[in-house]
Amino acid sequence: MRAIQISHTGGPDVLEYVELDPPSAGDNEVVVKVHAIGVNYIDTYHREGAYPLPLPFTPGQEGAGEVVEVGPGISEWSVGDRVCWAMVGGSYAEYVAVPLEALNKVPDSIDFSQAAAAMLQGLTAHYLCTNVYPVDQHTTAVVHAVAGGVGLLLTQMIRSRGGTVIGTTSSAEKAQRGVDAGAQHVIRYDKEPWAERVQEITGGRGVDVVYDGVGKDTFEGSLSSLRPRGTLALYGAASGPVPPFDLQRLGALGSLIVTRPTLGHFMADHTERAWRTSELFGAIESGQLNVSIAASFALSDAPEGHRAIQSRDYSGKILLIP
Ligand code: NDP
Known part of the structure; x- marks a missing residue:
């Protein structure tokens, strides 16, 4: 499969478009064919080494796509299901192994780009105004x-x-x-x-x-x-x-x-994550929440995606499309 790999930290050009072995589904995992990937600030911190990760690694935390393989221990999900996730490393790839506890169903009325765009930033907005300071x-x-x-x-x-x-x-x-x-x-x-x-x-x-x-x-x-x-x-x-x-x-x-605050602490378990995600998608489906996509780049153009999010020139979500 094609994926982005970082073998040394630095500017956007360290995001290399490479050929890697596709993942297979381990215990309590599914493999997803990725249709849309969200670019987030944390990806730039990983790229720059501000939050160090062991090298080499594939960056990226969120995406959406279609289940193509189901691993042992999973009965809730099937091949063909439309899913999305946040806070799963290695998401800048054509195929990603996603653990059961990170999987969310993408409602039929929401396309993969919107789902990938909504997850990390939407869940962050949700915990900020619901829990960090509950707005009324x-x-x-x-x-x-x-x-x-x-x-x-x-x-x-x-x-x-x-x-x-x-x-x-x-x-x-x-x-x-x-x-x-x-x-x-x-x-x-x-x-x-x-x-x-x-x-x-x-x-x-x-x-x-x-x-x-x-x-x-x-x-x-x-x-x-x-x-x-x-x-x-x-x-x-x-x-x-x-x-x-x-x-x-x-x-x-x-x-x-x-x-x-940090998102991981506000998706502490399956129940909390599922509740936040269902409120997020419910608001999108009802028309109360509009998810704005600023730009979509090919996965091979991941350096452009990183320049875009750090440029201050865009308003809304930056996506990568495999
Ligand atoms: P944005 O789309 O908001 O992009 C960052 C914005 O910050 C820019 O568009 C710009 O807006 C403003 N900005 C101000 N000063 C600078 C600067 N010197 N360089 C670049 N941008 C600047 O990004 P996100 O919504 O994805 O993320 C916003 C922040 O939230 C990031 O710091 C990110 O790390 C953090 N975050 C934290 C999470 C958490 O759980 N704690 C989860 C998700 C994101 P303008 O031009 O209007 O000034």
Whole structure:
């Protein structure tokens, strides 16, 4: 089969398109013929060696496709079933062995590209606004990078729970994307003193929660945008990691809560993952949630996919198609 392999870490060009032996289904696994693969920031961290993996490895965490082989111990799935997954390593390939505990059915009305696009970013948006800071109609939230993959989905989910979204972004086109997704306010954080604008918009009260996937460049402003006892959900570092921080400051800033959540801890077991995925697909099927695909590249063009997600030029999901 054809797959992407990384034999040394570095820039996008270390993503090599190679011939590998296809996997066979081990105990409690199925082999899937992959139809669509999601590109995520974590793939770039693996590629760069920021989160080191043993070399050589095939990157990628999510995808969707059709079961072609069922391993021993599996009775729930059959050849031909349409499935998708997140947090399964080695997904940049024509065939992937997926463990039973990661398998989800793709509803008939959802195509493989939408399913692959929805999983990792959609499940992240879901746990952020359902569990990290449960949003209701009284909630006002800042969503940084509002036109990004997580940002667009999170904005829609906050709105469907009745909350108010103040989005941030870096271009007029992306600002419009944020408004189209439901954000009531969008601030150009590349141009405006955005934390001051948040205070103006909230009448000096501050917001209940900041969802911050940008990290280094926004961290201080995020803290000063919160109301007393507000929550900063620092879920990513698109601009770089936040430097060491003196926790004592949280008292003076208003008894703030700062958390650094990770998807794996919010899909702790089969029941939690299945519940989150069914809510995600239910929202897509009902038309409440729109999954926006920014660009699809051939699997052989994986370096372009990585340049795209790191470029800030795209709004929505980047896919690879085998
Ligand atoms: P996005 O599609 O949101 O892309 C990142 C966005 O960050 C860019 O589009 C850009 O938006 C903004 N940004 C700000 N500064 C920079 C910079 N210096 N370089 C590049 N981008 C910048 O990506 P995702 O939605 O996939 O992921 C967003 C973040 O969430 C990432 O940090 C990712 O690692 C994290 N993440 C965390 C998870 C978790 O469970 N903790 C799970 C999934 C993702 P703009 O131009 O509007 O500023």
